[in-house]
Amino acid sequence: MAPIPSGALWSPPSIAPMTAVPGPLPVPDADWAFETKWDGVRCVLTTTGDGSVRLTSRAGNDITVTYPELQGLGSELRGRGVVVDGEVVVLDASGRSDFGRLQSRMGVANARRAGRLALDCPAHLMIFDVMYIDGHLLLDAPYYERREALSGLRPAGAHWSAPSYVRGHGAQVWDAVVHAGLEGVVAKRLSSPYTPGTRSAHWRKTKRVETLDVVIGGWTQRRGAAAGVPGAVLVGVAGPDGLRYAGSVGSGMSEREQSELTAYFAVIARPTSPFADQVDVAGAHWVEPRLVAEVTASEWTRAGRLRHPVWERLRPDLTRLD
Template structure:
């Protein structure tokens, strides 16, 4: 493929990102490629070949102004028109994606503030697919063919890279991801086309989850329910100074569990928070820290809160009687 011979900019189409379905790692895995799942925000980058770059979120919103450090990719691609798929992340001091740091960048449209944040918490685009290149759509090309085309672009820079994938060996990739503390694994069928905006079984995501036993220190009322029905519980973990607040858990509870939990909470009420740190939860009802629950979570935020916690079960065997 060559630059536009007429000298006019390319006109790449608007392409919505292809989505993965949640599920276990595929077995057998000989027909699959495995990539790390990055803890960031999905981003489609479009360049017309004249140095212009447009960044679009998964929801189709223009986020070009939000990440000014990524606009230099237009110059790197020279006269090439391309549509690239990737994930915007912000790396912490250990070189791992930190969603809490990324949240500071998201939604910023003021150019001066975005430029300042780009210096303090620079974004990095993990590029893992190419859907259009130099006037030709690659949507019907296989994943393997698209990745080969992507590799030829040589996109390695201070704020972008093309992470490698592994053919087969899903279990080994999973072990490496867990060891490095990354979010999970995305398995992609080597023969799969790119289907814009579709959650396809040809792409499968498996998230690494952490299981914890947490202490219930409060709850919030369920919207639209009778008084005393919990919608979420406020949980914490023991620390050197006492019970430290770890977040709110509202998803995963069955109606039976909610009713049972409401009855338990009603008899251990207290007037003050049992947490040693500030919670700032509107409408919180406090309880004695007696009940223990098992929850899963994707990771910890920089503020020390559980990210995407999901209720698993009450642990009556761990109830604190004193």
Template sequence: MAPSAPRPAGLPVLRPMLATPGPLPVDGAEPRWAYEVKWDGVRCVVSVPGDGGVRLVTRRGNDVTAVYPELAGLGDRLRGRPAVLDGEIVVLDERGRPDFGLLQQRMGVADPRRAARLMHEYPVHLVLFDLLHLDGRSLLDASYEERRAALSGLDLDAAEWSVPGCVAGHGQEVWETTRANGLEGVVAKVLSSPYLPGVRSADWRKTKHVVTLDVVIGGWSEGRGGIAGLPGSVLAGLDGPEGLRYVGSVGSGLSDLERRDLARYFEVLTRDRSPFTERVGVAAAHWVEPRLIAEVGYSGWTTAGRLRHPTWHRLRPDLTRLD
């Protein structure tokens, strides 16, 4: 982790407000809500003391100022305007979409020379979507609508950072647009809502686009604690020209009953060698004959060809893979 930058004098230390997972607001409630893109990156609170400095702190409280040197210029941009802002650090792919796999190339790099080199290979972009403190005045009790207006008034659009627009009402149109453009989802926010640091509030609602896929189970890894001895996750693959290609480990969403059922199937299908065409970097993996098909949900693909945010949906007994 990069060394901490000095805490900006006179600015409050705030944790980001969090959204509650849920469906889009129903049509009748839409006038109360504004809609933003859900960005697939690293959330951070940005403190700018007004003297040309800047400090970036993640949701976990880690100071990452030195990790992203291309964002230092925001301090000069807001010189004389001390502020605390809320945003997300992303790396955009060639189509302008956030790619978490690319962002991972930048995360945790503390060495200044390496950070400077990676800055040119994987430049980050800071998406700013809220303003918590400005010119010595707290905006926490101001409405979301008022805070967004004040943020837009700072005129912060640049190559390294921007303030994307939000749309009041018209949630379904925003939903369809984000899906068509391959974005992660939508965040809906009540126009009158205050900013509640560190609180997961129902006034902010996040809804992801989830795509499902049928995958082949080629192995499993053991769970821990109360599920020791049972599958903690399954190792998934897809058929390709050269055989079964590994696409990731899926454990989220498995119930205890499903783990026990899978354990019985795996006992019959056990094999000594991996069925995948490439090395699978999972410690103490158990291999099975690639016969079972499962439906999983995912939000996209990493640059390494792995499923992004995979979740277990169900076993597909109606489908069986035959070699």
């Protein structure tokens, strides 16, 4: 890579983020780098050398006002025109990304409110790539060279950092991520270029999911279907006061399973909610809590709800229809 000059003002280009395809960890993995998959908001950050910063979302929207605490990176890189790729997160006390807290920051366009939220719920930018430095586009440079260039920028502050990656040893990285309760792993081919705006097989994401059994306590009507056909089920888990509501699950359910549930629900319908806590779901229908389902989810939210739940199957071995 050509020497990188400094000390001048530059006009960096607008670069859309490159994205990964879902899939298993690559094997063999000697030609791959492994990073933590952070649960946040994808962001491209641009500095022009005069200390100013522009933040752009994955959809191309300007989110600069939303995260004022990231403006300080412009001062740290003053004199450099830079475009970096990363994930905006909110960290908990253990250093894990907390998407539930981040949601309070998302979409805020009022500068005064964003400033208050930055004090109460500060964001952190995890930087994992650099695409442009001081007039030099790095898109064709291999991943490992771009990471060397990123390290040379030394981005380290209260609200931003460039976490390291591991060459090879994907299984060990996965075990560490699962043990730490993080969202997953992103594998990136060491030789891969940066292809803006594309979903590339050179980057592969593997998410950690939790499998659990839940009790069905209600359902909502499937839009456009005959009356009585569920589009989603309302599920719960055992709590100290009874069945605690854990969320709505609709993704992953086949038409055969919807038909099967329709027949069951007609038999075990009840007029009131079986959940111990309040369930504020429009159009909810209630059933006796006798059916058990297996679902997967990425995590529990701070409100005690399943995040990204997916239906797997009904558990007839645990179901009570008597």
